[in-house]
Amino acid sequence: MSARDEILGRVRAALADVAPAVDVPTAPRVPNRGDLVALFVERVEDYRATVTRCAPGDLADVVVAALDGATTVVPPRLGIAVPGAVVDDGLSAAELDRIDAVVTRARVGIAETGTIVLDHEPDQGRRAISLVPDLHVCIVDASQVVADVPDAIALLDPARPLTWISGPSATSDIELDRVEGVHGPRTLHVVLVG
Amino acid sequence: MSGTFVGMPAFPTAARAALGDTQLRRNLAHATHTIRDKRARVVAEVEDWEELRIAGAAVKEAALRDLATHLETLEASLVRAGATVHWARDAEEACAIVASVTRAHGADEVVKVKSMATQEIGLNEALEAEGIAAWETDLAELIVQLGEDLPSHILVPAIHRNRAEIREIFRRRMGAVGRPAPEALTDEPAVLAGAAREHLREKFLRARVAVSGANFAVADTGTLVVVESEGNGRMCLTLPEVLISVVGIEKVVATWDELDPLLRLLPRSSTGERMNPYTSTWSGLTPGDGPQEVHVVLLDNGRTRALADEVGRQALRCIRCSACLNVCPVYERVGGHAYGSVYPGPIGAILNPLLNGVSDEQTASLPYASSLCGACFEVCPVRIDIPSVLVDQRAAVIDSHRGDRVPKQEALAMKAAAWTFADARRLRWAERASGLAGRVLGRFSRTTLPGGRTAAGRLPGPAAGWTGARDLPAPPRESFRQWWDRTDGGRDGGRQGDGS
Numbered sequence A: 001m002s003a004r005d006e007i008l009g010r011v012r013a014a015l016a017d018v019a020p021a022v023d024v025p026t027a028p029r030v031p032n033r034g035d036l037v038a039l040f041v042e043r044v045e046d047y048r049a050t051v052t053r054c055a056p057g058d059l060a061d062v063v064v065a066a067l068d069g070a071t072t073v074v075p076p077r078l079g080i081a082v083p084g085a086v087v088d089d090g091l092s093a094a095e096l097d098r099i100d101a102v103v104t105r106a107r108v109g110i111a112e113t114g115t116i117v118l119d120h121e122p123d124q125g126r127r128a129i130s131l132v133p134d135l136h137v138c139i140v141d142a143s144q145v146v147a148d149v150p151d152a153i154a155l156l157d158p159a160r161p162l163t164w165i166s167g168p169s170a171t172s173d174i175e176l177d178r179v180e181g182v183h184g185p186r187t188l189h190v191v192l193v194g
Numbered sequence B: 001m002s003g004t005f006v007g008m009p010a011f012p013t014a015a016r017a018a019l020g021d022t023q024l025r026r027n028l029a030h031a032t033h034t035i036r037d038k039r040a041r042v043v044a045e046v047e048d049w050e051e052l053r054i055a056g057a058a059v060k061e062a063a064l065r066d067l068a069t070h071l072e073t074l075e076a077s078l079v080r081a082g083a084t085v086h087w088a089r090d091a092e093e094a095c096a097i098v099a100s101v102t103r104a105h106g107a108d109e110v111v112k113v114k115s116m117a118t119q120e121i122g123l124n125e126a127l128e129a130e131g132i133a134a135w136e137t138d139l140a141e142l143i144v145q146l147g148e149d150l151p152s153h154i155l156v157p158a159i160h161r162n163r164a165e166i167r168e169i170f171r172r173r174m175g176a177v178g179r180p181a182p183e184a185l186t187d188e189p190a191v192l193a194g195a196a197r198e199h200l201r202e203k204f205l206r207a208r209v210a211v212s213g214a215n216f217a218v219a220d221t222g223t224l225v226v227v228e229s230e231g232n233g234r235m236c237l238t239l240p241e242v243l244i245s246v247v248g249i250e251k252v253v254a255t256w257d258e259l260d261p262l263l264r265l266l267p268r269s270s271t272g273e274r275m276n277p278y279t280s281t282w283s284g285l286t287p288g289d290g291p292q293e294v295h296v297v298l299l300d301n302g303r304t305r306a307l308a309d310e311v312g313r314q315a316l317r318c319i320r321c322s323a324c325l326n327v328c329p330v331y332e333r334v335g336g337h338a339y340g341s342v343y344p345g346p347i348g349a350i351l352n353p354l355l356n357g358v359s360d361e362q363t364a365s366l367p368y369a370s371s372l373c374g375a376c377f378e379v380c381p382v383r384i385d386i387p388s389v390l391v392d393q394r395a396a397v398i399d400s401h402r403g404d405r406v407p408k409q410e411a412l413a414m415k416a417a418a419w420t421f422a423d424a425r426r427l428r429w430a431e432r433a434s435g436l437a438g439r440v441l442g443r444f445s446r447t448t449l450p451g452g453r454t455a456a457g458r459l460p461g462p463a464a465g466w467t468g469a470r471d472l473p474a475p476p477r478e479s480f481r482q483w484w485d486r487t488d489g490g491r492d493g494g495r496q497g498d499g500s
């Protein structure tokens, strides 16, 4: 018998005494927290990420200031011009490792947890470009901010690869002392538009 | 048997050794208390935490109760999304699959995301035997691997090491397997983390094959989920050409939406954060982004054995948050190694016997590694009633000895007690003997129990097995019945008997 058939057979035998139906209650929702964008900013900053809020007209300038002259890669359809930036056309990991910063958009922001989710569409680019460089400047539109995790899950397409980002890379592996910055970008700068 | 450390003594022996290590006890107390407090703070922030737990438990329970259907759905979704699905009955089969995929690509190394399932099956050792190096990339796993040590915690496998010990390990061992630690390495956590970043980066950039586990596997979409902090997971899941994920069959949830309570419960219970720094999800292949060959190994290795256990099957709901370890008074004092398995603490004390059976002495000792205080059940985000399963597993251990030619000490004691209690004269005689013993033991006792009663330490002779890990209260000098006779039920104001 194949391993597959044997395992499925064992599962069925193990559950012979069990009725399959269990009611899964809807998970509770957070109460109304008021100004979601303000909460989002507060919670992102809690992770020791930097947040800059700006008007749509100032976005390009704010991004340039955040990059502070760093060598930069951008996804194919960022939607704003970043002077001097390399547009990703399938750069190798080694090439990305020689670039300091990346600018991307995002798909959704979660206020309750201070999380940004990327779905790696062309305004955000491949997963590798927002991972290897050490500074990630991430543009989030105020209209993209939702209350909590279930709202984000409802919006996101699971067929896409998704990266949920809550602050810069961190570890608590040494005496449970939180240290920002291990392998992912050590600096996360969120630019909130609107 | 898999998942257990070869040659580990039974829990009481290992615990005795661990308790003697004051450095270990200090490291553990500091770490467990820190994380306990963090968890309590972020859990208190969620108004409906209990409802969230109920929803999380129900999601996992529903998936388990119809597991065969969900596994078939998962397989179909994965295949549709371009992944190759393998099934592994046991550790050996799973390791062979990973080795053969790796070899097919001519690779002699893999980078690894922290994964309990691959530890359980002993993947690193199996790959090494095939000439394939497996590099652990999680910081704590790296510390354990470089220190040629064993993990002692689900979430923070190097929890038993302090910063000075970690610095020593990095200085002595990094150079032998790659980029050495910098000369100026201090014991600052940030500096140590920086050294790990430099050391591992060349491995990430070079690796062609990665191995991961998964925190969740969504049946209806074929999505795997990895929850992490450092970004080493993202590196492994993104940069190599080939990705092999070893996923226990109990990781399945039915639908994408059902991830919601679990993604809210896990980080708060585990690292005590509102959300962990990184969560990656992927469904098979994405052209032009990430690994272009994706394998998923669905692993049984004892899970169907656990599933068949009416009381114990709830243990398969576990999302490996490690909250139960951090609150456990036994774990806090003895640490993870004493459990002799990659799954330590309260969950390990039930999961190991459920996955492996209780036929060997080491596993059979685990259900007793608990005071049944219930703290584990209280914090468990998926409401696993660990104390009930512990008691049930103790019964399983006793049952497994029913046919023994030489009965266990405990069985003899119970038989003797039944004979004594069955007859009033016998009981009176036994009580007198016990009062005498109380006077003798009281003199030799070395411990005072809460409430001031003295206790005997380790007794010689046949009771050594029992008292080796417990303090036996010295019996009172006078039994209740003797006291009643002497004082006419307390009416003549006689002195109370006590055991002092």
Ligand code: SF4
Pocket (backbone or CB within 6 Å): B269, B317, B318, B319, B320, B321, B322, B323, B324, B325, B347, B376, B379, B380, B381, B382, B383, B384
């Ligand atoms: S048993 Fe519960 S508390 Fe313990 S690790 Fe598993 S999910 Fe967490």
